Amino acid sequence: MAKTLFEWDYADYPGAKTYPHLFKPIQIGNLMVPNRIKYAATEDNLNGHDGFVTDAGVEYMRQRAIGVVGGLCFMQGVYMDPKRQGQGYVGQAACWDDKFIPGLKRICDAIHKAKAVAGFQLMDCGRVGAVEVDYCHGPSAVPQRLRIFKPVEEMTNADVKTMIQQHADAARRGVEAGFDIMEISGIVGYLISNFISSYTNRRTDEYGGDLRGRMQAVVEIIQGVKDVCGSDVPVGIRLCSEELLDDVRGNTPEESMETYKIAEEAGADYISCTLGWQESIYPVISRDIPMGNWIHLAKRAKEHVSIPVQMAYRLFKPELPNEKIGAGELDQWEICRSMIADPHMPKKVAEGKETEIRHCVACNLCLARLFRDAPMTCYINPVCAHEWQQEFANPKPAEEEKEVMIVGAGPAGLECAYMAASRGHEVHVYDKRDVIGGTLNEAKNAPYGDDELWTCIEYQKVMCEKAGVNFHLGTEVTDDLIEDEMPDTVVLATGPAYSKIEAPGGDSDKIVNLLDVMSDKAEVGETVVMYGNRKPGIGCALHLAKQGKKVTIVGKEKSAGFDVNPSFKWRYMIYMRQNGITVYNDCDIDEITDEGVVVKAYDGIRWPIKCDTVVVSDRGPNESLKKTVQSEGIELFVIGDALIPRNLSSAVHDGYRIGIRL
């Protein structure tokens, strides 16, 4: 009889009727899990640099545990070697000694408190490891493709055996800390996958050679971990369903499926289907990859093994996993980034509150932060990693109710509005547009997935309605209106002021604004110069190039898209090349002529570019209305692009911070 840890009855949850397959139990090994939801292990860099768990880490996990409504909740992968070669992140949790057990137990207890199943993950980062030491380790010393990673030291036969034992020892510590289910992470180019891949394993001992040989260490790890876990604690493994390493002669998809079968034979109780390596040249989880793009791989996995198959990878909405589980093509829905962005995401699905979900926009800032040794941050969720700071995560009601005028219904204004209103202020949001959403009305029309940015506005709209925010759309706020209303506080969320081209010809009728272009209000010729090389300019340039226009970007920044985080920026560079866009960085427009523009580089070199239209995307801070508010002695805040033109993330974070401060 399978063991049930916590009783859950979803009969009263509306979401369980809409998505019945997500809320039915599943047996994994000898453990009965009440639903099909799993918070997948997520490194957060919130632990001490010595590997000990912190309050920040515990509270981060507590919220995710509440979110899975009784399902699986995995803590981040722990490293297991005292030499710290397997440590991939400065704030990764450690488990190479019993001294770490009490801290790990705190996380486990927090998960249990939410009546969720606590998952422990073993993760030696292999080629991607050694953040604090000089050499990482691997089956063979294959040079690193990316300079950010440390050189690889080949493990001796004895090293391999020690590493296998370290997995078993760490698993034992996890069980002692109280965890209910164990997972071995063979994801994205970490040690397990290094052993399996023909790209990185060139060994000639029993841990190399053909696929069976390359799987030998994995088999021994599974068996060793199973021995210490016993029959009550199931053991699963995350393995690549496709390495996406054809360019460097990695495993074929057929070989990957063979690894699944070998893992099952070795005793794995489930497989988590992963995809790609950090070294792969193909994108896997960024916004340009459509949601559900990879789900067919779970179906293929199920054709090869009979144990449960779990999968994540751009499954941000419940419909598809529900459908695929119903069709027998998937067993459990794994969620990572959607629960970074909204820790209670599946709970809201269960409660029928899907419109209240703050959706991940697949920007990969969270990952980029980890690689820069910074604590986890989310682009769209200001509370992420601050869950332990009560005054920030759950701000108190305002001591004194104020009448707050927010000028601008873009993401900054809306975020501020619902936070302030939910704390008891009387909030009035004005926008000269007839619709909410600000610049995102135009930004969402850019290609490669930017329509997903709009989910932020959908969420904020619902939250504003819930908090009782008053809207005055189609109303431009003027100095007179401020003087008439005389609110207690004014928040200027008016967005940026678009730059004027000061050069000769700056009044040419060739010049149009990018917002008019993005909303098809401006007439644009066949050859275009985009003025401004940040993301808005790039998005608009791609939008025009997709219509067959020849676009040249001219911008003052030293590198195009410097405002896009590095984990995503490389995609835009490729798309610009593919769409024939020429980019001149570190340049300005020196003149606008009848034929086009004259570009001037930083060193004074000038050259002409023919064009029919010049689109202005360059922006500066917005100074309007400030003086009046200040001269009336009204409390003033400036947020979002009006303060300094940046991006959606800064707009949301600014809005939240001021919303809890008013």
Next chain:
Amino acid sequence: MLVDTEKEITKMHRMLYSTRNEIGKTYYRWRQVAVELAGDNVKPLDVSLRAAEVFGKDIGKSFLPRMNWLKGEEGFLMILAKSLAGLWNTEGGLATIEKGEKPGEIKIKCLRDPWPTWAKEYGAPMEEVAVCRERMYQTILEDVSAFMNVPLKIELQKAIARGEGETVMTLSKVE
């Protein structure tokens, strides 16, 4: 104000030449420092060869992200040879690639090489130029070979020390 295209191109051209010239000379200035610090017991050629190894190691690393097996062995060797020739061209050489006589062999030919001129100016031995390039390329190949699991070699076939005529190297797989 219209752009005087000829004037702008001349300006750019001059800048490109002087930049290359300065980079070449900087190498020899540093070589001088290294030779002096190394002392009388170390041959200047050994210093230069060591520099070629250090350069090669770093350049080899920068090649790895571009290495690609999707077009098979021949395609891979062509990309690699192009990158090696491209390096020479960036420095002011005139290098091309072509298929060699034997299967799987690619020739890198350089008709014009600015290094011997600088070498002469700084009193560095002539013969080291081609030898150092061979050593640098060999070191580049070390990481590329290990990365792709394909042993590769480069051999100097013909070297014209004064930078006129033709320098020829062959790139191939170690059988």
